[in-house]
Amino acid sequence: MRRTNFIFKLTMLTAVLFIFISGAPSINGSFPAFAEEKIKFPLNTNDSFAATFGEYRSSHIHSGVDLRTKRRTGFPVLAPSNGQIVNLYGDENGYGFMLTFKADSGLIYKFAHLASFENDKFKLNGFVKKARAKANRRFNFDIDLSGENIKVKTGEIIAFSGDTGAGPPHLHFEICGPDGYKSSTDKPEKDFEIFNPFNYISPETAADDTPVNIASILLIPQDENSMIEGKPMNAYFSFKNDKTNDSAPDLNIKAFGKFKILARAFDENKIFEQNESKMGVYKIELKELFSERADGTLYSLSFDSMDYNSSRMPEIIYDMYYSNISAGNFYYKLFYESADLNAAPPRFIKSSAGGGVIEIKKGRKKIFEISASDYSGNVTKKIIEIEGAEPVQIKTKTVSPSGGTLKAENKKTRKPNAKKSAKKETAGPADTRISVEYLQNVILFKLKKTTRGGNAQIFHGAAPLKMFEHEGFQCFYSGYEKIAAAPEITVTSPDGKPAKKYILNLFKITAGETVKIHSDSLWSIRINPSAATSGAFYAGEAVLYPAGSDPAKTRAAFGEMFFSRPLSGAKIYYDTSEDAGINPKCGIYEVYSKKNMFIGNSSEEISGRRYMCASMKNFKRLKCAVLKDEKPPILKISKKSAARISKPFKYSGKAETDFLSFNLFDSETGINKPEIKFYIDGSQSGNYEYFSSSLLNCYLYDLKTGSNLSPGTHKIKITAADNAGNVSFYEKQFKIAR
Incomplete structure (x- = not known):
């Protein structure tokens, strides 16, 4: 044991870097290689970052970095290198205003959530006006400028930062391969590679000395014979930040069987004041120390690049359920699983030995290391010791369905130092004594313990189900296949009452x-x-x-x-x-x-x-x-806009501020956006925008000509439908001032 402690201490002192082995090729093949040349930071101000490359999103993996802009809009966006502007795009809920830039190197830069495009030198607004007039629609627009030869030099202003599409104010910046410039929608013509912008911007612009936070793990049993602290159920363990003995493991767990691990980890940057952002990590790795294999790496992830197709599948990296219900915390899978087991993993997964599944046999002990780092090289490591042992057991008697006594059964005590297990979802059954709970590896039948003494038993066929105690319940369990094949159980009573048989609807x-x-x-x-x-x-x-x-x-x-x-x-x-x-x-x-x-x-x-x-x-x-749903949507003009048309309307001289604002929402089925219709003097106009599922702005100028309405009386009408077909409308006559 002394030798083990010595080796353990030596490992802790000397292990300062990740060890990543080369990864498998992309699941969609190879892409052209690009030199990671440093480029100009796209803003003159540096307020740190709000999100990093590869972060969890509910429908995709974040494919760029988000630059903070001091909670303000209007900062000049600068060309990172020589190149040309090749696309302008706009939507209400998504990228907002986005500019696509093709560098002379062939790389594509995208800048999203812009307030506006540059118009003094490059006259970009003219292209937007022309596209809107042609479509008679304010949004969406997707303008190909690759044939316009709009050349730009490094450092020239190409746009201004904003909060369109998704606020609060920030600049989304991403870099991709040549085929990425026509990827404004979610259906590109072909797959392409997306690169981590941190590989291209200067290190000083991404300064960070804050360690990554590995907050906790969730240990997940893989079958009914896998036990954690004597129980076949998920177990949640938090890491303490006040550890005093650096040579001791961060966690000691008693468990045996096969398991997968989720790790809750995030990065912060405290160099910049008021940066409350919790961001994703750059690298994360699970390794078995003192492994019999030459390389103990079980799973390794490194976010340098990804292909577009993989970027639409966040479930490859993240546990979607726990990440979703935990309000933005990132639960990383320290294992790789795929519907197609023959497919190579994406390029950002560098290693996945055995799919990342760990196995602990009874009487054996294994030590694992979870390490995570940000792009600046701030590394955090956590050491987990798992011993293949069970808690002390107590002997109890088991009564058969017919009333006879069977051989003694081991009943496990409550674990002395166990962390609380992850919250499970339960519901009351027809027999109020019994609740049924669905875990990943087993199905539980739970009986509330009584103060009268005695123990009920549950049988599947003639065999008693295994049992453990948890939070005041006797928990009987079985694997799913057994119950699905024969969904009948028998419940005996300790007070001599006849046994009862039940069936479960399980498929x-x-x-x-x-x-x-x-x-x-x-x-x-x-x-x-x-x-x-x-x-x-x-x-x-x-x-x-x-x-x-x-x-x-x-x-x-x-x-x-x-x-x-x-x-x-x-x-x-x-x-x-x-x-x-x-x-x-x-x-x-x-x-x-x-x-x-x-x-x-x-x-x-x-x-x-x-x-x-x-x-x-x-x-x-x-x-x-x-x-x-028989309730129509709510469609109501705002107080400010109602006041503007209660008297002759005066144009401001800036067309983009001359609009009427409405609250439009439906709490039942939601608004059917394509069914929003806006009319001026009986003619349909597409000069409106609807965003955040509640705000509708209708502009009072001719989208085709750009002309204001003539002085005199005019009439506007708006109709809106929900997804059940219920319709609301608003119409009003008003005057334009001379």
Whole structure:
């Protein structure tokens, strides 16, 4: 043991750098190589960064860096190198105003959320006006300027920073390969490479001396025989920041079996005052120390570049469920899983030995190191010692379903130093004594402990289920395959009452397969085939039904369902072919205790049957209903705009400030944006913008000619519809001052 401590201390003192092994090729092949030449910082001010390359987003991986702009707009955006302006793009909710710049080196630079484009030298506003006039639509525009030969020198002003598309004020800056300049939409013609801008900007502009924070881990058992502190359930462990003994591990855990690890980690930069941003890490690695293998690296991630296709799949890197419910905390998977096990991992995953799964055998001890760094090289390491042992056990008697005594069974004590496990989702069953809980590796049947003494037992067939105690419950558990194959259990009572038999509605789902939630249901679910995971999912109700009964199930009802693992994406279907009550005002809602949230009402025909469907993301619990929305949207002019047209309207001399503002929203099904119509004197105009799902601005000039309305009386009309087809309108006569 002394020799082990000596080696451990030596490792802690000498290990100062990550060890990354070369990665597999991109899942979409190779791309042209570009020299990482340093470029000019695109702003004259440096207020640090609000987001880094590779960060978690709910629908994609962040493909650039976000530069802070002191919470203000209007800072000049500078050309980082010689090149030309090749594209102008604009939308209301997304990139906002974006300029695309092609460097002489062939690299593509993108600048998004701009307040405006440069217009003194390069006259860029003229291109925007022309595109809007041609389309008679303010947004979206996508203007190809590659044939205009707009040459720019390093340091020249090309735009001004803003907050369009997504605030607060900041500049989004990304760098990609030559095929990326036509990627304003989510459907590029071909895949392309995206580069980490930190590889190109000067180190002094990205100064940072704040260590990365590895806050906690979540240890996930992979089967029913994998135990953490005597329990087959996820366990959450936080790292303490006040560690006094540098030679001791940061965590000591008793566990055996197979596990995967999630790590909650983030980076901060405290050099800059008032920078409260929590950003993603640049590198993260899981390694087994003193491994029998030459290289103990189990998983290694390094964000230098990524291909576009991979950037649309954040589930490759992040646990989508925990990252989503934790308000922006990043839960990194320290393992790689894919729907296609034969596909090579993306280029940013440098190593994934055995998929990142760790195995601890009884009587063995392993030591692991998690290390993470930012681009400035600030490294944080955490050491985890996992011992393949169980807590001390207590002998109890097990009663058979027929009342006889079986051989003694081991019942585990509460762990003395265990951290609280991750919160699980539960629901009360028909028998109020029993609750059912769906974990990733096992299904739990939980019985509340009583003060009267004695222990109930649960059997699957003739075999008693294994049991542990947790938070005042006796928790009986089994693997999913066993229960799905024979979903009947027997519950014995310690007070001599007859045993009771129950059945559970449990079914298996394979990604890409459409499955009914019960045999006669109008509801079906299909897990996205691109889900970055292998193996089947299980889903079921938290309700136990008396065995032999035929529980009445309304075909149109969708009971509360729980899943063995969080789903990153799925589609819900409702068969409308046999429901005469369905009309266009109906939609699929996710049902909560106090709120029903509309999730969709699109229509699909499958095998000659018509279905209403809706997509869901990042969930582990689901309850749906078909509900009807008969309330029209809220459409109301703002007080300031109402005051402007209560008397003759005076133009300001700046066309972009001459608009009327309206509150437009629908709390039921949401606004159907394509159905917003704006009319001036009976002629339809596309000169409006709708953003943040609540604010509508209607501009009072002719989009085609750029001319203001003539003096005198005019009439405006606005119609808006929600996704159920309910319509609201506003119309008003007003005068233009002479």
